Amino acid sequence: MSLSVHTRKSTKKNFPLESLLMPQVPRSNYLHFQEEKLRLQLKKFLLNRMFLVAKISANIEKKDIAEYYEELFQSILRHHLGEAVTGLLFIYPTSILHILESSSSTLYQILLDYLNHEKDEMEFFIQGMKIIVTSHNIPTRLFMQWHVSVIKVPVMYLDDVTQSQSLEEVITEFLIQTHKLALYLFKTVKVGTKGPGDNLHQVAPELLLPEQIIKYLCNSAEFMDPKTFINMYNKPIHVTLDSEVVWPATFRF
Template identity: 80%
Template sequence: MANLGHSQKGHKRPLPLQALMPQVPRGNYLHLLEEKQRLQLKKFLLHRMFLVANTQANLEKKEIAEYYEQVFQSILKHHLGEAVTGLLLIYPTSLLHILESSSDTLYQILLDYLDHERKETDYFVQNMKIIVISHNIPTRFFMQWHVSVIKVPVMYLDDVTQSQSLNEVITDFLTQTHKLALHLFKSMKAGAKGPGDNLHQVAPELLLPEQIIKYLLKCEQFMDPQTFMNMYNKPIHVTMDSEVVWPAPSRFYS
């Protein structure tokens, strides 16, 4: 009996299979990017957004500059260290806006536009379209946010939008805007006030014709801010039909 009792005390339950399996730490691509940013002493992933829109006639540069600066300062109170840099080109009846910042800050700028659109207030920007958002860019093209008015209309011999496909037009758009941004990056010194309103004289070959902006505004392939935000806020996990049937499907494991 003593031997029986001793054997019972010495008997141990087998460990569960999960405890026997080595616990390998798992990560994902987002964690990898965040760690990369941390090692580079960056607080957030940097993104670049290209916007086009129609504008009111006779738009004053000072008015729009003061407005956006107030928007940026308001957002900065809730997103410390996420400054906005970029370039706003004001054409006679349209604009091209390049913005660089964190994703949260860029989305707040879109929400500000949607807030004016819902209230149907007299706003200087209409029919905005998002052309492209470049995610996790390595560096900024712009050290500050600048506004430039394209005052002198440029005459074009032909309308390229009539002879080119959408892919060709958007390729030209991205090529020209990146060339212009790179030119300003190399030519502007830190702390400079901006390129001024004489870009049509300094770099006329790098300026996009307004007709291209008008063409992109009419294309249904590009999202407006409302459609983009609806897609952004949509849940990633989709409920499958098998998850809502009754009785619930059961799985048996051997």
């Protein structure tokens, strides 16, 4: 009898140990989901991604364009709270493609600086800028730093797809190619390196957009210029109440 009792006691003692040895499957619930959602909403700065295209003066040195943006980024971070700028600047012979990732306040200051240069009497070397697309509250960056690459591929007028495609087809190709290129650089470029350099047309020529597409988007009236974007950004939101449109009511509800 005593032996059987001892056996039962041993079994009870070993049971918790056996349960600890069982594989634990991580589980989530709706409370964890809401807490994570709240944590993301309370981030100090939300990330945004903006695609810009513009024309450049024919006699401008390519290094001057890169130095202008580098000095601009540093000045903005010194005087305004926001996220550091990452992205990619492609400098074609007569145009640029610029992908920027940062907080909305930093992107606002970049566009505002461009508008201030437009007001100067001296002609600015960046002209006809258009905002192709802006993505708000992106989950993560595609670029770990800001890269500059000079595209030296000659213009091929015989392959100008903008003559045979609609604007919808051109912009679709633009977005697909730029995202493919961004993913390629994300996988191949290491943090701290100088980036793709000026030989990207030799490393991944199939991912580069022809300059005709960049110039075509610059000339398209369907895309917003920085002045229009800034005016919409600063425009207050007015809410019209029902009492303001109901007639012939003589008092406010």
